[in-house]
Amino acid sequence: MGIKFGIIGHGFMGHEHESMLTQMDGVEVIGICDSNPAQMEDVKEGIIRYGSADELLSNPDIQVVIIAANNNQHLELVTKAAKAGKDIICEKPAAMSVAELDQMVNVVAENNVKFTVHQQRRFDPDFRTVKEVYDRHSLGEIYTVKNQLYGFNGNMHDWHVFVSEGGGMLFDWGVHLIDQLLWMIDAKVTSVFATVKNVINEEVDDFFNIQLLFDNGITAELELGTYYLKDQPKWFERHWFMGGDKGSMYVDGFRPEGKIVRTTGLLTNVSGKRTMTAAGPTRSFGNPREGLIITEELPEVKTCHRDYFEQFIRAYEGKEDFFVKIPEVRRVLSLMEAVRESARTKKSVDFE
Numbered sequence: 001m002g003i004k005f006g007i008i009g010h011g012f013m014g015h016e017h018e019s020m021l022t023q024m025d026g027v028e029v030i031g032i033c034d035s036n037p038a039q040m041e042d043v044k045e046g047i048i049r050y051g052s053a054d055e056l057l058s059n060p061d062i063q064v065v066i067i068a069a070n071n072n073q074h075l076e077l078v079t080k081a082a083k084a085g086k087d088i089i090c091e092k093p094a095a096m097s098v099a100e101l102d103q104m105v106n107v108v109a110e111n112n113v114k115f116t117v118h119q120q121r122r123f124d125p126d127f128r129t130v131k132e133v134y135d136r137h138s139l140g141e142i143y144t145v146k147n148q149l150y151g152f153n154g155n156m157h158d159w160h161v162f163v164s165e166g167g168g169m170l171f172d173w174g175v176h177l178i179d180q181l182l183w184m185i186d187a188k189v190t191s192v193f194a195t196v197k198n199v200i201n202e203e204v205d206d207f208f209n210i211q212l213l214f215d216n217g218i219t220a221e222l223e224l225g226t227y228y229l230k231d232q233p234k235w236f237e238r239h240w241f242m243g244g245d246k247g248s249m250y251v252d253g254f255r256p257e258g259k260i261v262r263t264t265g266l267l268t269n270v271s272g273k274r275t276m277t278a279a280g281p282t283r284s285f286g287n288p289r290e291g292l293i294i295t296e297e298l299p300e301v302k303t304c305h306r307d308y309f310e311q312f313i314r315a316y317e318g319k320e321d322f323f324v325k326i327p328e329v330r331r332v333l334s335l336m337e338a339v340r341e342s343a344r345t346k347k348s349v350d351f352e
């Protein structure tokens with residue numbers, strides 16, 4: 001037995017939650033609903049099937065609901081769940097605006113229920129590897145962080161192609177990429193400059209480039225394109241680069257591969273000597289001499305998305321705070337609004 005869950009929305013993510021929670025100790029999935037009956041056909045045996053959120057919410061046994069419906073349904077469903085006295089895990093993006101989130105926060109407070117958001121990508125192994133290097137100060141003073149994710153063929157589907165449903169890549173992946181960065185870098189974001197485009201899709205954004213300046217001196221760049229092609233192995237996975245004054249680091253792929261890279265003779269080798277390159281002589285770029293570049297293995301980090309729910313259980317039992325806190329969610333949404341404003345005005349936006 002354990003914490004009793006209901007799942008609202010049995011599409012892609014609803015199935016993921018059903019599969020994860022039915023394999024875990026300490027939790028039990030009592031009921032699932034979806035407004036589309038076709039999505040209910042393969043609900044696992046032993047779980048009650050409901051035709052609507054209202055019916056599911058009327059089951060007094062359900063303690064926690066996971067809201068895994070389209071983004072434009074979150075506000076209404078969080079409101080109903082809170083009024084029904086259910087604790088809530090809402091899928092990301094929790095809300096489509098800061099104003100919507102604030103309404104959710106009010107209704108959750110009025111009904112005295114718990115509220116957190118499924119930002120499980122804080123447990124992505126590639127991201128955690130980068131964070132481990134960052135936290136250990138292995139690269140000295142960090143000055144730049146880059147995170148890139150590219151896809152092929154447009155990569156947008158179903159309701160994700162409609163603005164009214166909360167579609168677009170900024171809401172889909174942008175919310176994860178921004179959340180990871182803001183969670184890792186403990187500093188204020190002073191300015192935001194962004195480009196947001198629809199390259200292939202008619203209605204919604206499918207490319208963005210976001211530059212963030214932090215008040216600790218770090219410049220961060222996030223770029224995502226759903227039609228950004230290269231014939232390189234593992235191109236269509238994530239790429240991280242982090243630069244510090246004692247070395248750099250690259251991490252490629254969701255199962256991270258990469259290295260920490262340093263030079264054996266930092267600064268001492270820069271004697272103004274000319275190196276001949278195809279582009280002509282250079283004193284700063286060109287290829288380094290043999291032995292100058294050395295590499296180190298990345299730290300090994302063991303983590304997976306199940307850790308999100310393991311932590312949720314401990315927090316629900318009162319042993320820890322919820323991992324994803326609503327002020328953090330609000331900050332990410334607020335930054336996404338600054339991104340859209342910068343893209344619209346083609347100017348940088350002061351942030352915090």
Ligand SMILES: NC(=O)c1ccc[n+]([C@@H]2O[C@H](COP(=O)([O-])OP(=O)(O)OC[C@H]3O[C@@H](n4cnc5c(N)ncnc54)[C@H](O)[C@@H]3O)[C@@H](O)[C@H]2O)c1
Nearest residue numbers: 009010011012013034035036039068069070071073091092
């Ligand atoms: N955390 C993650 O990594 C992650 C990954 C994918 C999607 N998501 C999020 O999960 C949510 C669902 O996305 P998806 O890709 O699973 O979409 P989906 O279209 O596959 O599934 C959504 C389901 O919700 C149902 N639905 C819509 N409104 C409903 C309502 N009012 N009541 C009951 N059911 C309703 C739809 O019929 C559909 O079956 C979105 O918020 C999305 O951003 C999160």
